[in-house]
Amino acid sequence: MISYGKLVDLRNAAGAADPAAECLKILLDLKPWEISRLNVFDVFGFMNFIKEQVTNINNLFSALKVNYSSEELSAGVKELDFGPFGVLDWYAKRMGISNQNEVRDVAWVRIYNCMKNDTEQNNYERRLRKQYQVKPSRR
Structure with a gap:
């Protein structure tokens, strides 16, 4: 399992000379x-395997x-990438980490799962708010 930092480095390696x-240096030193x-x-x-995995x-x-x-789209929320x-x-x-460089050592799958959980939670809360907004008009 590679770290998020190595994953980012692999993405950037595609543009290397x-x-x-570069990939073999990142992964196998x-x-x-x-x-x-x-x-x-x-x-x-090996390179083909790495490319497919990335x-x-x-x-x-x-x-x-x-x-x-x-409203969020018209306000430009997609520009916040x-x-x-x-x-x-x-x-x-x-996670309450003050140094972002420490996150580079975290396994990518852990960051992905947290992001997935937060995305699902946010989408649920949006749907729930919408239900509460629609509810008074049903009466």
Whole structure:
């Protein structure tokens, strides 16, 4: 299980001059000369596996959808996406951690599950508020 920080580093490695070397450095702490001694099929097979896993993890995070009201959308709520740092900052605040760098060492799945729980709770509270708003008009 990799940390959220390593996951962010892997996302950023895609833009590196040598993405394969960068990923192997992040995950296995290999130096370029060590990578050059590895079997090329093993390296590319591993890289393909990593790419698929990062894509799957990104899809999980992307699937967490908040149901925004039209008022929130027109006010620009979607502009409040602060990327990976926003996730670090949110989790640090949620857990009472004063240093966001400490969150980089937390397993990504733990952060994802907290985010999923908070999203489901927020969506429930929105639906409940809507029910309370509709209720008086039913009488």
